[in-house]
Amino acid sequence: MRWKASAGVLVALAFLIPAAPASAQAAQPGLDKTCQTVERTVYKDIRELITIDLETATDTEVRVVANQVLSQAKAESLPVLTDAVQKQLDGTPEGLRTFLRDDVENAWSVALRIMVGRTLTDAGKNVQAAAQKVLGAGSIETYLAYLNEGVYAARELDCASQPTPTPTVTPGTGATPSASATAAPTATSSDAAAPGGEGGGLPVTGANTAVVAAVGVAILALGGVAFWIGRRRRSRFVA
Template sequence: MRSKLAAGVLVALAFLIPAAPAAAQAQAPGLDPACQTVERKVYTDIRELITIDLDTATDQELRVLTAQILHVANTDELPVLPQAIQEQLKGTPEGLRAFLKQGVLDAWSTGLRVTVAQTLTNAGPNVEAAAQKLLGAPSIDAYLEYLNNGVYEARELDCKSQPTATPTSQPTATPSATPSATSTAVPTGAPSVSPGAPGGEGGGLPVTGSDTATVAGIGGALLLLGGVGFVIGRRRRARFVA
């Protein structure tokens, strides 16, 4: 119970201890891998936190310093270092003292190196060249300079070299008055007038064809009968007179 309480007190004290001056400095915005403006992430120089004599410091002072370094490592989202510190807090004071003298710097350097390598994801040619050169010559100072400034300068160069996407203005399609099928003007059919139908304008048309022959035959028969009747009538009248 007491150990848990002491650990809680150490963490609280670590929060109250001021961070390194570099973390408090306002930084100009930078660019992310997608060339979007973002707030720069500033990595703290942990060496500036070690302000006590590690050889003469008390066990309590060592644990407070360790808690402060752990807080900064978690804030900077560094790999490797937080796990290494957690393991040392479980050990002896002497082991912790030895770790703060050299082990913490080794773990921190490894964490910074991994972070530098992570910037290669979706990196442009300038970022890739700067990171590869840095990884070939490991140095804590070089890592910090790159993560706090160099990577943003390289990204700016990469973003400037990218072609500006000029939106192509395509004319709005004007619907053409193209008929779906060739439309031919079909005259409206005038009502046909049956030949000889009453009420037709201008009277009926002359009767032709088979109807004409029928009418002519009937007319001829009537004329013949009329002639016969006329002849018979004259003969009777002549006999009567005689």
């Protein structure tokens, strides 16, 4: 029984492994018009949702399909188609059946064309060229191919051709000055010589220079007088 269970697991993995690359490819990110990496919007083929025979299907089956189309249109933010389907859902069953059979593809084509035109806003030259070519073709197949792949390939070319910006420092946007740059300037000899610290110099915190000099002169004078008196007394004693 164990080997049968193992074989079942291997068979399941065999079905899952091929599907993994396809899922990864569908989720591959792309570039937006500002060259920023974004998740792609995958535009599906609405026709693949209409798998019933609209002539013989019940009204309930027709309504289920219409709601599937509406849900996909909302997921892709498609203009025109979203409002058109909702309007028919609010109407009669026969009108909804006729719309899905005769008009849904036209509304969908117009919606896809509008989405292609929106990619031209602020677009580079490669995107503009690719979009104009698709708009000129005017088919659903070319719209889908462009919106799912072509626009992203063209944006990569436009982004790769953009010059690398050179960093510049402008007033108000540069780096914040460091503490050392904003510290008070060191005092120079000319600043220290200014009396009382005026003129931008540092304030004098020690004794006044003139007072110190006068005291020094007085001490020297007293010392000289004491030396002269002592010498004079010594001379008298000897005599």
